[in-house]
Amino acid sequence: xxxNITKLFNIKYPIIQGGMVWCSxxxxxxxxxxxxGLGLIGAGSMYPDILKEHIQKTQKATNKPYGVNLPLLYPxxxxxxxxxxxxxxxxxxxxxxxxxxxxxxxxxxxxTVVHVIANLKFALKCVEAGxxxxxxxxxxxxxxxxxxxxxxxxxxxxxxxxxxxxxxxxGGIGSGQAMLAAMTLGADGVQVxxxxxxxxxxxxHESFKQLILDAKDGDTKLSLKELGPVRLLKNEFFxxxxxxxxxxxxxxxxxxxLGKGRAKKGMFEGDLIxxxxxxxxxxxxxxxxLSSKEIIEEMIIDYNHALKSLNSL
Amino acid sequence: xxxNITKLFNIKYPIIQGGMVWCSxxxxxxxxxxxxGLGLIGAGSMYPDILKEHIQKTQKATNKPYGVNLPLLYPxxxxxxxxxxxxxxxxxxxxxxxxxxxxxxxxxxxxTVVHVIANLKFALKCVEAGxxxxxxxxxxxxxxxxxxxxxxxxxxxxxxxxxxxxxxxxGGIGSGQAMLAAMTLGADGVQVxxxxxxxxxxxxHESFKQLILDAKDGDTKLSLKELGPVRLLKNEFFxxxxxxxxxxxxxxxxxxxLGKGRAKKGMFEGDLIxxxxxxxxxxxxxxxxLSSKEIIEEMIIDYNHALKSLNSL
Numbered sequence: 001x002x003x004n005i006t007k008l009f010n011i012k013y014p015i016i017q018g019g020m021v022w023c024s025x026x027x028x029x030x031x032x033x034x035x036x037g038l039g040l041i042g043a044g045s046m047y048p049d050i051l052k053e054h055i056q057k058t059q060k061a062t063n064k065p066y067g068v069n070l071p072l073l074y075p076x077x078x079x080x081x082x083x084x085x086x087x088x089x090x091x092x093x094x095x096x097x098x099x100x101x102x103x104x105x106x107x108x109x110x111x112t113v114v115h116v117i118a119n120l121k122f123a124l125k126c127v128e129a130g131x132x133x134x135x136x137x138x139x140x141x142x143x144x145x146x147x148x149x150x151x152x153x154x155x156x157x158x159x160x161x162x163x164x165x166x167x168x169x170x171g172g173i174g175s176g177q178a179m180l181a182a183m184t185l186g187a188d189g190v191q192v193x194x195x196x197x198x199x200x201x202x203x204x205h206e207s208f209k210q211l212i213l214d215a216k217d218g219d220t221k222l223s224l225k226e227l228g229p230v231r232l233l234k235n236e237f238f239x240x241x242x243x244x245x246x247x248x249x250x251x252x253x254x255x256x257x258l259g260k261g262r263a264k265k266g267m268f269e270g271d272l273i274x275x276x277x278x279x280x281x282x283x284x285x286x287x288x289x290l291s292s293k294e295i296i297e298e299m300i301i302d303y304n305h306a307l308k309s310l311n312s313l
Numbered sequence: 314x315x316x317n318i319t320k321l322f323n324i325k326y327p328i329i330q331g332g333m334v335w336c337s338x339x340x341x342x343x344x345x346x347x348x349x350g351l352g353l354i355g356a357g358s359m360y361p362d363i364l365k366e367h368i369q370k371t372q373k374a375t376n377k378p379y380g381v382n383l384p385l386l387y388p389x390x391x392x393x394x395x396x397x398x399x400x401x402x403x404x405x406x407x408x409x410x411x412x413x414x415x416x417x418x419x420x421x422x423x424x425t426v427v428h429v430i431a432n433l434k435f436a437l438k439c440v441e442a443g444x445x446x447x448x449x450x451x452x453x454x455x456x457x458x459x460x461x462x463x464x465x466x467x468x469x470x471x472x473x474x475x476x477x478x479x480x481x482x483x484g485g486i487g488s489g490q491a492m493l494a495a496m497t498l499g500a501d502g503v504q505v506x507x508x509x510x511x512x513x514x515x516x517x518h519e520s521f522k523q524l525i526l527d528a529k530d531g532d533t534k535l536s537l538k539e540l541g542p543v544r545l546l547k548n549e550f551f552x553x554x555x556x557x558x559x560x561x562x563x564x565x566x567x568x569x570x571l572g573k574g575r576a577k578k579g580m581f582e583g584d585l586i587x588x589x590x591x592x593x594x595x596x597x598x599x600x601x602x603l604s605s606k607e608i609i610e611e612m613i614i615d616y617n618h619a620l621k622s623l624n625s626l
Binding site: 153157158177248313 | 486
């Protein structure tokens with residue numbers, strides 16, 4: 001199968017690995033790209049020099065297309081952009097900001113640009129900005145998320161009916177069945193985060209990967225909405241946040257409680273008590289650590305099997 | 314097509330109309346059943362004598378199977394049950410309570426029993442209680458909802474992998490495409506609420522139906538979580554609730570603000586300012602008022618069309 005996503009990125013399967021802080025360095029990005037998907041380096045947790053190193057290592061590890069996910073809210077964003085241009089990164093996924101800010105510059109430099117949104121208003125902004133594709137991310141997704149709390153099931157058809165450019169669904173997608181469901185809702189491809197966070201090549205700490213496998217139904221929650229909603233696995237730090245809410249904490253007090261480096265502490269260093277653990281609701285269905293290649297192969301088999309087992313009415 | 318849902322209820326299509334307060338009386342239930350789905354009388358907003366009247370009118374209006382949705386939290390529940398037994402209602406969907414409480418009694422009287430859940434723990438309780446099928450309802454659904462906030466996309470595969478009895482997906486499903494997506498995720502049938510709330514035969518006030526058509530992305534929100542989470546359309550009453558939260562209102566103050574009869578005031582009497590307006594996220598994709606027959610026919614056409622347009626990988 002080829003479609004507008006496989007053609008846009010020149011990849012075999014319309015499966016994009018989400019750019020995740022502390023999980024998606026060069027090992028994961030290159031493994032996913034080598035397996036026929038699109039691997040993304042998550043620049044969100046990288047200083048510019050670290051990003052440069054990961055781009056160069058990815059280039060050595062794969063001759064397939066790859067990309068960088070760039071949250072637009074970081075202070076050193078211009079340095080990140082400079083490195084992306086210098087290193088001739090072919091594909092950039094921007095998120096957490098206005099798509100009108102960098103799309104033109106990136107596209108003038110021959111880069112394919114995708115922007116991540118969680119509502120219709122920003123999807124329309126993306127079209128105006130001239131992006132090549134949109135990622136629409138639902139409420140069930142891990143990590144940073146939209147204020148509207150629209151789920152993948154409700155979001156994708158709504159965006160599909162309003163925009164004609166290639167559409168990638170994200171949030172709750174960790175299997176071939178869910179991928180097929182997303183395509184049914186109108187997506188042209190899927191972005192998969194949590195499932196790859198629990199892969200062999202993920203740079204997440206092994207203790208955090210294990211906790212993803214243990215996660216049950218209801219073990220994540222969208223939290224810290226005043227600072228920017230983020231879906232967290234419930235742990236001691238999450239309880240501290242809940243207690244702060246119970247004590248009517250101000251936004252400043254919440255920011256102070258969060259502090260700096262909590263995501264690194266939890267997801268990269270494996271402090272499961274005091275760390276911030278970002279993962280999606282689909283973690284409840286993840287039960288093993290596989291290589292990226294195995295994950296993609298399993299998704300394709302399950303996708304095709306699910307498609308064959310559907311009957312017309 | 315026949316499957317375990319169409320066989321269980323002896324209906325043509327595995328489409329169940331959700332039992333909704335103030336929307337689903339005998340007109341809607343009988344219209345849906347006559348069109349090949351399963352119509353449910355929503356007992357949640359009915360005193361026992363009113364329920365009796367709606368059951369008798371449904372029996373006159375259709376010779377097809379129909380059911381009653383019975384929230385187990387109402388004070389007059391035993392009177393409701395008595396009427397259901399007397400009137401020989403063939404199918405009962407219970408919700409908002411423990412499935413172990415009434416399932417045996419209903420089944421001893423030859424009634425097919427389905428229970429509505431929003432998490433795995435209660436799904437397993439349902440199996441133990443001996444229900445005939447489960448409705449698993451996601452976070453995007455309108456009205457009363459689970460505390461775990463698990464979306465349909467994440468919930469259905471998780472429940473499917475753990476239980477073998479017939480599974481009905483609810484939440485975010487108002488089209489044939491979404492129905493196919495839910496079946497792909499492992500559901501055997503779907504329960505559709507909001508789309509039927511905006512049908513010709515819905516007993517909702519015309520002003521409320523119009524507001525459903527106007528609803529955009531992000532216009533609903535899960536609120537009043539302390540009292541039992543409920544998804545509401547944002548209006549003046551919703552803003553009053555938000556202000557109460559901003560002023561650190563206690564649970565008692567929230568209950569007092571909600572008061573009694575707000576859902577009736579909004580959804581049935583059409584007070585769009587002071588009323589409580591329960592609707593799902595999928596309202597953003599509902600753009601016309603159709604008859605129940607037209608809704609079901611459109612869903613079937615769109616389901617089959619979506620299925621044909623999917624390609625293997």
